[in-house]
Amino acid sequence: MRVNVLPSGAGKGTEILELNLEKRQSGDITVIHCRGRMVYREEAAEVSRVVREALRTSREVVLDLDGIQGIDSAGLGELVVAHVSAQQQGKTVKVVGASRAVEEVLELTNLISVLATYPNVTAATKGAM
Numbered sequence: 001m002r003v004n005v006l007p008s009g010a011g012k013g014t015e016i017l018e019l020n021l022e023k024r025q026s027g028d029i030t031v032i033h034c035r036g037r038m039v040y041r042e043e044a045a046e047v048s049r050v051v052r053e054a055l056r057t058s059r060e061v062v063l064d065l066d067g068i069q070g071i072d073s074a075g076l077g078e079l080v081v082a083h084v085s086a087q088q089q090g091k092t093v094k095v096v097g098a099s100r101a102v103e104e105v106l107e108l109t110n111l112i113s114v115l116a117t118y119p120n121v122t123a124a125t126k127g128a129m
Contacts, residue, residue, distance in 0.1 A: 018036050019034065019035070019036040019037060019038060019043040019046065019047070020034070020035040020036055020067075021033070021034055021035075021046065021047065021050050022035075023050060023054060025054070025057065025058060028057070028058050028059045028060065029058055029059070029060045029061075029062065029125055030054035030057070030058040030060070030061050030062070031061075031062045031064060031121055031125075032047075032050055032051065032054065032061065032062070032063050032064065033064045033066070033067065034047070034063060034064060034065055034066075034067055034068050035067030035068070036067065036068065036069065037068065037069050037070045037071070037075075038065075038068050038070070038071045038072075038074075038075030038078070039070060039071065039072040039074060039075055040072070040074055041074055043074075043075070044072075044074035044075045044077065044078040045074075045078065047063075047075070047078045047079075047082070048078045048081050048082055048085075051063070051082040051085070051086075051093060052082075052085060055085065055086055055089060055091055055093075058091070059091050059092070060091060060092045060093075060094065060125075061082070061086065061091070061092070061093045061094070062093075062094045062096055062121055062124050062125060063079070063082070063093060063094065063095050063096065064096050064097050064121055065095060065096065065097050065098045065099070065102055066096070066097030066098075066099075066120075067097075068098070068099065068102055069099075070101070070102075071102050071105055076105065076106075076109060076111060079093075079095065079111065079115060080111065080114070080115075083114065083115055092116060093115075093116070094115075094116045094117070094118055094124040095115045095116065095117045095118070096117070096118045096119065096120055096121050096123070096124045097119070097120055097121070098117065103117075
């Protein structure tokens with residue numbers, strides 16, 4: 001499944017920001033590959049929606065941020081929402097592949113100590129797939 005998110009009101013003469021989400025499921029693990037920027041309300045909210053949907057059929061969701069060029073407070077907030085939602089269901093959301101810039105933001109906000117982070121999808125799913 002591939003989802004492209006365009007901000008509401010985007011039109012002629014408006015800068016169009018895009019976030020691509022590609023979801024793949026293997027057994028009870030769903031990997032969501034993210035490309036673009038995880039910023040602004042629409043994009044960040046779409047990440048949460050896709051994670052919630054994945055948690056219905058998976059015990060574990062892996063958010064691959066390898067293709068994320070930037071993240072803002074809305075994006076960070078949605079990562080926390082995804083984490084809390086999974087915990088409440090006895091499930092897990094793992095964050096992988098964060099660029100150095102995204103990793104620095106996670107460190108500055110201390111979310112690095114809250115979120116389960118891994119260098120890549122293989123490390124996050126080792127022994128599970």
